[in-house]
Amino acid sequence: MERSGWKKWRSMPEGRGVVILFFLLLFLYGCLVFRDYGIGVDEPVERRSSLITWLYLNPSLQDVVTDTVDFSQLEPLQEYQDRYYGVTVMLPCVIAEHLTGFTMPPDQVYAMRHFYTFALFFAGAIFFYFLCREFVRKRWLALLGTMFLVISPRILSESFYNLKDLIFLSVVIVTLYFGVRFMKRSSVRNMIGIAAAGALCVNVRIIGGYVLALCLLLAWIKAMVNWAGKDKNRVAAPEVPGQTESREKKNRSILRQTGFCLGAGLLSLGIYLLITPITWDNPVGRIIEIIRHFSDYSVWNDYNYYMGRYITREEIPWHYLPVWMAITIPAVTLICAAGGAVTETARLLKRRAGLDWERLCVLLMPVVPVAYAVFLQPTMYNGWRHFYFLYPFLCILAMFFVEYLEKKWQGWGKKGRLWGLRGVLAAGFLSSILWIGVNHPYDYVYFNEIARGWALPRFDRDYWGVSEKDALEWICDTDSREEIRIYLLTDFSLPLLAEEDRSRIVRVSTMEEAEYYVHGYHAGALGGLPAGSEGMEPCYSIDVDGYPIRTVYRREVNMYE
Numbered sequence: 001m002e003r004s005g006w007k008k009w010r011s012m013p014e015g016r017g018v019v020i021l022f023f024l025l026l027f028l029y030g031c032l033v034f035r036d037y038g039i040g041v042d043e044p045v046e047r048r049s050s051l052i053t054w055l056y057l058n059p060s061l062q063d064v065v066t067d068t069v070d071f072s073q074l075e076p077l078q079e080y081q082d083r084y085y086g087v088t089v090m091l092p093c094v095i096a097e098h099l100t101g102f103t104m105p106p107d108q109v110y111a112m113r114h115f116y117t118f119a120l121f122f123a124g125a126i127f128f129y130f131l132c133r134e135f136v137r138k139r140w141l142a143l144l145g146t147m148f149l150v151i152s153p154r155i156l157s158e159s160f161y162n163l164k165d166l167i168f169l170s171v172v173i174v175t176l177y178f179g180v181r182f183m184k185r186s187s188v189r190n191m192i193g194i195a196a197a198g199a200l201c202v203n204v205r206i207i208g209g210y211v212l213a214l215c216l217l218l219a220w221i222k223a224m225v226n227w228a229g230k231d232k233n234r235v236a237a238p239e240v241p242g243q244t245e246s247r248e249k250k251n252r253s254i255l256r257q258t259g260f261c262l263g264a265g266l267l268s269l270g271i272y273l274l275i276t277p278i279t280w281d282n283p284v285g286r287i288i289e290i291i292r293h294f295s296d297y298s299v300w301n302d303y304n305y306y307m308g309r310y311i312t313r314e315e316i317p318w319h320y321l322p323v324w325m326a327i328t329i330p331a332v333t334l335i336c337a338a339g340g341a342v343t344e345t346a347r348l349l350k351r352r353a354g355l356d357w358e359r360l361c362v363l364l365m366p367v368v369p370v371a372y373a374v375f376l377q378p379t380m381y382n383g384w385r386h387f388y389f390l391y392p393f394l395c396i397l398a399m400f401f402v403e404y405l406e407k408k409w410q411g412w413g414k415k416g417r418l419w420g421l422r423g424v425l426a427a428g429f430l431s432s433i434l435w436i437g438v439n440h441p442y443d444y445v446y447f448n449e450i451a452r453g454w455a456l457p458r459f460d461r462d463y464w465g466v467s468e469k470d471a472l473e474w475i476c477d478t479d480s481r482e483e484i485r486i487y488l489l490t491d492f493s494l495p496l497l498a499e500e501d502r503s504r505i506v507r508v509s510t511m512e513e514a515e516y517y518v519h520g521y522h523a524g525a526l527g528g529l530p531a532g533s534e535g536m537e538p539c540y541s542i543d544v545d546g547y548p549i550r551t552v553y554r555r556e557v558n559m560y561e
Contacts, residue, residue, distance in 0.1 A: 038469030086203030106495030124170030179215030332428025340397030
């Protein structure tokens with residue numbers, strides 16, 4: 001008798017069908033919600049950066065002027081203030097605009113970018129699953145690690161509009177995947193993989209060079225330690241026929257590994273120069289400029305709202321990064337990651353048969369960036385988004401901890417504890433999923449269950465300004481007049497409004513002239529409402545967990561006469 005389709009699905013080897021179903025659901029979710037988010041403050045800047053780079057590659061576009069772009073008004077790449085930010089990953093979006101003659105409506109431009117950014121994260125999640133499979137044999141553990149990565153409200157929501165930090169997180173995953181494979185087996189394929197992924201990683205963020213360098217360094221040290229250990233045992237033994245030949249073979253092996261590591265580094269540098277146009281006129285000088293630029297963020301002079309007070313970049317305390325991570329990572333992931341760090345450290349210290357270098361890489365990778373943030377206290381923008389690239393390592397450590405408990409309790413026959421562990425994990429994921437469902441599309445204002453009540457009034461909320469679109473749409477939906485005067489601190493959300501609504505909005509330069517004001521609860525709103533707000537009263541609020549993230553103020557003075 002032929003089995004039903006569902007039974008066939010469930011009988012796929014080692015739960016492969018469940019894995020496929022998970023990724024299908026993730027992709028379907030992205031397709032359904034990518035239009036729900038407003039425009040983040042960085043998105044117009046990133047689009048401008050990619051257009052300037054595209055103009056540099058296509059000088060014939062200099063005189064092209066459409067409703068959405070004016071190439072004649074774009075500064076040359078060499079004079080652009082953000083020229084050091086690589087935009088190679090985002091160029092396909094500009095190519096798509098080019099194919100339409102740069103006539104794509106603004107809302108479609110940003111919708112395309114949101115979907116594309118999510119697609120990169122989706123690809124990164126697939127790579128992350130296979131990366132986890134490099135460490136564990138069981139599919140369900142690798143899927144669990146991927147769930148730690150994906151079912152994180154801030155990470156998942158920002159995967160649609162955070163064109164810097166989330167894209168960097170995705171390419172770090174790909175680089176680490178090839179790095180682990182390269183450490184396990186050096187081959188031409190793995191060398192090309194880590195070189196290409198590493199170059200793209202550095203193009204997105206210069207700190208990507210650290211990820212690439214540590215992978216290559218550990219791969220080389222692993223080969224040296226293995227060679228030295230075997231050579232030591234060999235020298236202690238008496239000479240036997242063929243020993244000289246064996247020694248020469250081992251020497252050739254270490255030379256081969258050294259060549260692979262150097263080759264990967266040089267190939268990555270070459271690819272990086274090829275995909276980074278700003279370096280073409282002076283490769284060495286430009287690389288030095290890029291390193292200097294990103295080693296000092298003093299050009300940023302905004303504020304952070306942290307622990308109930310506004311702080312400047314000079315006032316960022318040592319605990320800024322650890323606190324932001326502790327209050328915004330889901331509690332179950334945070335606890336498991338901490339447990340994984342402890343158990344993996346103990347495991348590596350107790351090993352008798354040599355180090356597990358790939359696991360050591362996961363353990364070491366976050367150490368230098370976190371130490372840098374804690375001890376040197378660099379300039380950091382809102383939240384811990386500059387360090388999102390560390391999150392995949394925490395998810396792997398969380399997976400290691402679950403693996404450790406599963407082996408330990410299975411060995412002792414503690415089946416009840418295993419079911420309890422699975423219940424806690426399921427409850428943690430379900431809590432995040434339900435929270436996303438209730439608060440979507442404002443799930444980027446997530447604080448975990450432990451810190452939520454304390455953190456919401458004391459930290460930046462919608463520092464991206466993504467909710468401004470919905471506030472403006474509410475104004476247009478409730479006010480039918482042909483002219484609506486609004487005082488806006490920024491206007492990057494306007495392109496997502498319907499054309500008839502955009503035409504009705506008049507952006508005034510002072511609060512005294514305004515009928516509406518849209519207020520955000522973040523450091524950019526330092527000091528509360530701007531001067532001239534007398535007579536303004538709140539009329540609409542977007543709330544998350546009982547706290548406003550965006551409030552519309554209206555002046556009640558003969559508005560509808």
